Amino acid sequence: MDFSKPETVVDLNNIRNVLIRMEDTIVFNLIERAKFPRQPSIYKPGAFNISDFDGSFVEWLLREEEIVHAKIRRYESPDEIPFFPNDLPEPILPAIEYPPVLYPHPNKVNVNDTIKDFYINDIVPRICADGEQPENLGSSSLCDVECLRSLSRRIHFGRFVAEAKYLTETAHMTSLIKSKDVAGLDAAITNKAVEKQVLARLKRKAETYGIDPTLADPQPKASRVNVEAVVEMYENWVIPLTKEVEVEYLLNRLPKEEA
Numbered sequence: 333m334d335f336s337k338p339e340t341v342v343d344l345n346n347i348r349n350v351l352i353r354m355e356d357t358i359v360f361n362l363i364e365r366a367k368f369p370r371q372p373s374i375y376k377p378g379a380f381n382i383s384d385f386d387g388s389f390v391e392w393l394l395r396e397e398e399i400v401h402a403k404i405r406r407y408e409s410p411d412e413i414p415f416f417p418n419d420l421p422e423p424i425l426p427a428i429e430y431p432p433v434l435y436p437h438p439n440k441v442n443v444n445d446t447i448k449d450f451y452i453n454d455i456v457p458r459i460c461a462d463g464e465q466p467e468n469l470g471s472s473s474l475c476d477v478e479c480l481r482s483l484s485r486r487i488h489f490g491r492f493v494a495e496a497k498y499l500t501e502t503a504h505m506t507s508l509i510k511s512k513d514v515a516g517l518d519a520a521i522t523n524k525a526v527e528k529q530v531l532a533r534l535k536r537k538a539e540t541y542g543i544d545p546t547l548a549d550p551q552p553k554a555s556r557v558n559v560e561a562v563v564e565m566y567e568n569w570v571i572p573l574t575k576e577v578e579v580e581y582l583l584n585r586l587p588k589e590e591a
């Protein structure tokens with residue numbers, strides 16, 4: 333996706349292709365995290381002695397990475413939403429003026445707190461074995477940061493999906509937005525057939541990527557990832573939150589003089 337060419341960014345086919353590609357990244361990131369046990373201590377606030385920080389070790393690592401990445405202007409890119417937007421420094425590299433694609437520009441719809449919550453409390457316990465491996469606390473936390481970032485990018489892509497839908501159905505959407513009809517907007521952005529395709533594709537990907545294709549036959553082919561947990565994560569969290577982002581985006585979509 334080329335953010336310097338707005339017309340490519342609001343093409344629903346292009347957007348869906350990017351979402352499909354992101355599935356690969358997300359499944360592989362989960363496979364990487366599943367190599368390690370749950371590591372409860374990295375999610376427990378106060379478990380490590382971190383000065384000037386009240387959260388958990390994983391949250392601290394995420395914030396530290398975001399501080400470095402902000403300096404190389406990661407969060408100026410329209411598809412990157414930080415977990416710690418209030419703690420970030422100005423970029424060192426000169427600003428890039430992206431042409432406005434979303435409204436308002438820049439767009440700050442942010443559901444990262446919910447993403448962090450479901451990932452830590454619902455997904456990690458399902459994809460990782462019980463237990464703690466003290467020598468891999470850092471590696472596991474790095475995997476968590478990758479998982480969280482890829483989930484966040486996917487879910488916040490809902491803003492581009494919503495903009496594409498708004499542009500093709502402006503009159504209908506405008507009337508729903510004006511009457512703050514959340515259920516109507518939710519129905520308008522929902523495409524059950526596409527959701528079914530997403531879940532079926534994800535199942536195939538998790539089943540396929542979960543097994544090393546070079547392993548010799550016959551032997552028990554244990555998957556490297558809990559396929560059901562991956563599919564249910566999309567069904568219960570990723571798709572619903574993408575839709576929440578879409579609706580939230582649309583509720584704020586009208587130019588001030590029209591709202």
Ligand SMILES: O=C(O)C(=O)C[C@]1(C(=O)O)C=C[C@@H](O)C=C1
Pocket residue numbers: 348351493521522523524526527530570571572574575578
């Ligand atoms: O592809 C779309 O139209 C989207 O809105 C994205 C998405 C998804 O999260 O995959 C969300 C809602 C639709 O019902 C179908 C799929």
